[in-house]
Amino acid sequence: MAPATLKDVAKRCGVSVATASRALNNRNEVSPATRAKVLKAADEIGYVPSSLAKGLWSGETKVIGVLITTIENPFYANVVSGIEKVVKDHGYNILLCSSYEEVQQEFAALTVLLEQRVDGLILAPVQSKPEVLERLQKNNVPFVLVGRNIPSIESSYVVSDDFKVGAMAAEHLLQQGHNRVLFINSSRNYSAELRLKGFLQTMRQHGVELGPEWVKTVPVHQDAKYSLFEALDQGLKPSAVFCFCDCMALEILGGLKERSFKVPEDVAVMGVDNLNVTALTDPPLTTIDIQNYEMGIRSAEILLKKLQEPETQHMQIILPPKLVKRNST
Amino acid sequence: MAPATLKDVAKRCGVSVATASRALNNRNEVSPATRAKVLKAADEIGYVPSSLAKGLWSGETKVIGVLITTIENPFYANVVSGIEKVVKDHGYNILLCSSYEEVQQEFAALTVLLEQRVDGLILAPVQSKPEVLERLQKNNVPFVLVGRNIPSIESSYVVSDDFKVGAMAAEHLLQQGHNRVLFINSSRNYSAELRLKGFLQTMRQHGVELGPEWVKTVPVHQDAKYSLFEALDQGLKPSAVFCFCDCMALEILGGLKERSFKVPEDVAVMGVDNLNVTALTDPPLTTIDIQNYEMGIRSAEILLKKLQEPETQHMQIILPPKLVKRNST
């Protein structure tokens, strides 16, 4: 049985759909008696207005698309949670899509989001190429990048100072006496590029030149520990491992355990994201806090502003990273 | 600028909207030449069909509502990930809502989901009362419960054998020599009730009678460690703590650390969910695997079946729990 319609409500209390609509939307042209009658009828038959019909008319769906790599990464769970907190208060809902770090899936998800006529979009793009954003611009959908920027295109974004993240890690590890540092990096998104750049440059400034064998890019859908194993099997003897994110750092912790390395005595490990659990791992993980939740909050705020005032200038927020020293380094 | 419409496409290549529609939907009444012309025009102006208009016509939105407590709990991240994997392959998308364990927010989210005319719903209900489900039934929306059942109403669900989860924990802890076990439980959802029942009954069967002071219910939005502190401050001397879920167990681990208890020497700890991180905590956490991801998969499969064959009987799946013994007990 199809859901009740406005027509059903109108019929039940003997008014026109126009009047029923006005009564339910609290327009002031309706007499109190009529309004009461309509509300009662609507309640009795459990009427719930259709966002589809409303959206078709108004041009807005009250739905925000959120396109991330995967919600299984607690970093994004934190971000999404921040987004949700903000948009919910303004009557918006979240349509969640995942790219799983695959360009193709990202593109497919984007199509879905456009079909659903989301009012706006918050996304963490898979790669640093502009195709996806160009499509969004072409379709005139307001969007905000979160966590990762795409440098070749003008847009709003909320990111961490990723160059500094890399530099900060290098400085910390150098200070702890490490110069044989393996960098376990993500695939080619811009944040990964910047962190690498900051990391290598800082190492170099301190006289440590790391060849390409010291940088491993983890293939999508693969446990980071295999990248570590690959390095070890190639004869590398890292005294520390710096990971693109805590998720990878946890995998590295697992890999080191498997190969009977002690952390931090044999090998130090550090990550990025300051996930909740990192305070409780064995050993507690040194990491860099990049304000995950805050990123979600800010990106949502910017998007809402764009929705309210379409002429808003692009806004760029770069949050300062903060070292969280624990016992893994 | 509003998105391109079918009318725009039709105008651009000089056909009627009817023909344009048929060409784009691969209906076989269209001549190849016309079809090509239409597809070209659609591509040129970046036409993306409106799900709103389609949905209004067809009565289906291709959107599945997912209503959980919070995506920040990795258990639900796993579940949602499983759901997503299944529904995506069938052209469905996920509208994600959170209740934050509040009845009121759950109800509000439900309204939103109904307004958006989701084709179906997968939810982890906040409490074990039937109001929410009655509303769904009244609105004739197919739904599947995941993780938590509501016993007073006939429905489809995918859950763990929660009584057994509690019993299993009790048996394991008894076997390790514990009879002063503090149960840190969730608020009154049915899984929590069942786990408690299984736990207490098994303890009793082994001659261990635990008074109500040995069961603490964690208030919503509060770190579980405070419930532990409360018990300790009341003079309880637990030799072990069993937690409703790993999230709480992690918080307990934190609390014990804070109060300088050694785990498992001073106090043993165990949780439920077998979250990824539990293998890497200090110490690695003993837990019970309840097949989080699989729950998502199965619940989505059932929902899809209901969508395809509305007359499908209710289906109940009770997955067997499995003890994962690590070093925290």
Add this chain to the structure above:
DNA sequence: CTGAAAGCGCTTACAG
């Protein structure tokens, strides 16, 4: 204060 009518963007009988 209320109703009939038009229209939001689609799809599909119904004619031709």
Add this chain to the structure above:
DNA sequence: CTGAAAGCGCTTACAG
């Protein structure tokens, strides 16, 4: 094979 028309469930000028 193609088009004009009706309708999905709403909202809002336009009359009255």
